[in-house]
Amino acid sequence: MDEVYEQVASWRAAGEDVALATVVRVTGSAPRREGARLAVSRGGQMAGSVSGGCLEADVYLHAQEVLETGQPKLVSYGLSDELAWEVGLACGGGVDILIEKLDW
Amino acid sequence: MSLFDELRRAIAAEQAVALASTLRPEAHLGAKLLIYADGRTLGSLGPGAPAEAVVRDALDLLRKGVAKTRRYEQPQTGELWEVFVDVYPAPQTMVIVGAVHTGMALSRLAKVLGFRVVVVDPRAQFANAERFPDADRIVVAYPDDAMRQLRLDEATSVVVLAHDPKLDEPAIEAALASAACYVGAIGSRKTNVARFDRLRRRGLTDEQLARLRAPIGLDIGAETPEEVALAVLAEVVAMKYGRSGGALAQGSGPVHVPR
Numbered sequence: 528m529d530e531v532y533e534q535v536a537s538w539r540a541a542g543e544d545v546a547l548a549t550v551v552r553v554t555g556s557a558p559r560r561e562g563a564r565l566a567v568s569r570g571g572q573m574a575g576s577v578s579g580g581c582l583e584a585d586v587y588l589h590a591q592e593v594l595e596t597g598q599p600k601l602v603s604y605g606l607s608d609e610l611a612w613e614v615g616l617a618c619g620g621g622v623d624i625l626i627e628k629l630d631w
Numbered sequence: 632m633s634l635f636d637e638l639r640r641a642i643a644a645e646q647a648v649a650l651a652s653t654l655r656p657e658a659h660l661g662a663k664l665l666i667y668a669d670g671r672t673l674g675s676l677g678p679g680a681p682a683e684a685v686v687r688d689a690l691d692l693l694r695k696g697v698a699k700t701r702r703y704e705q706p707q708t709g710e711l712w713e714v715f716v717d718v719y720p721a722p723q724t725m726v727i728v729g730a731v732h733t734g735m736a737l738s739r740l741a742k743v744l745g746f747r748v749v750v751v752d753p754r755a756q757f758a759n760a761e762r763f764p765d766a767d768r769i770v771v772a773y774p775d776d777a778m779r780q781l782r783l784d785e786a787t788s789v790v791v792l793a794h795d796p797k798l799d800e801p802a803i804e805a806a807l808a809s810a811a812c813y814v815g816a817i818g819s820r821k822t823n824v825a826r827f828d829r830l831r832r833r834g835l836t837d838e839q840l841a842r843l844r845a846p847i848g849l850d851i852g853a854e855t856p857e858e859v860a861l862a863v864l865a866e867v868v869a870m871k872y873g874r875s876g877g878a879l880a881q882g883s884g885p886v887h888v889p890r
Binding site: 529532533549551627631 | 633634636638642652661663674697699717718719885
């Protein structure tokens with residue numbers, strides 16, 4: 528059983544839209560591997576993680592936007608990215624995260 | 632049934648599946664193809680996608696248990712595709728032979744780490760759901776019988792804890808003859824000298840015995856059952872990733888090894 532997906536299923540059963548954020552590429556040293564997932568409900572609940580805690584807040588904002596527009600996004604974080612430095616991805620790696628509305 | 636519901640069904644049924652998502656071209660960002668271990672598929676990555684190559688790669692990644700993004704160039708058009716393949720392999724299993732106190736702690740911790748736990752012991756007063764509330768399966772039988780009933784595949788670790796040669800040794804023999812990715816047995820160095828001698832006399836080769844982790848676990852000074860369980864699980868994890876288990880602070884290599 529996948530705990531994040533089960534949580535997602537219960538949100539969906541309650542009629543809530545859900546966005547999924549998935550780590551799809553990792554370069555260098557990063558805290559989570561490809562396939563790490565964060566689910567965000569329209570109501571603001573979260574399950575799972577895509578980093579050691581440093582990216583979740585920013586991913587959450589993207590997820591809410593994706594829920595609004597319905598358009599998926601591919602977001603890159605890395606040391607070269609000023610924002611990533613601000614949010615604290617200081618462990619020397621970069622990650623790409625696919626953020627999509629769960630409409631499939 | 633939606634693709635998501637089908638994915639959940641497959642995971643619940645412990646069926647290995649991969650889920651591919653298109654990353655490029657951007658017009659098809661997020662398009663999905665579900666891939667079963669036998670190569671059947673459900674869904675679509677978008678028109679003109681290199682589906683055959685993706686399925687081939689997905690099956691390879693599924694066997695390794697590794698999720699990855701792969702890049703493809705369409706030979707005719709030169710169009711660049713990037714596809715992320717997420718994998719949902721069948722779950723890792725830990726077979727605990729010997730329903731002893733350390734086994735109870737190991738069962739609890741192994742569940743936390745996501746293992747499916749199977750407990751084997753012929754003594755029903757030890758091997759029962761009161762003592763092992765987290766266990767997914769309790770096999771009350773001698774290991775010779777029990778190990779034949781179990782599928783000891785590459786996702787299976789076997790941990791032998793009974794402290795009794797007539798339970799331990801048939802279990803070790805069966806585990807070493809299987810595809811199990813980890814085989815360990817508890818006991819002091821002295822116990823293990825005698826154990827290895829007896830196992831050799833049972834006909835096990837040095838090559839087979841080289842796979843046996845005994846004394847079991849990483850050297851963290853474990854004393855309590857919970858600590859021993861931690862040392863064992865740490866060794867199982869280290870072995871899965873091909874690491875020795877020393878302190879990162881004393882090393883100089885990368886913390887996360889690129890795969």
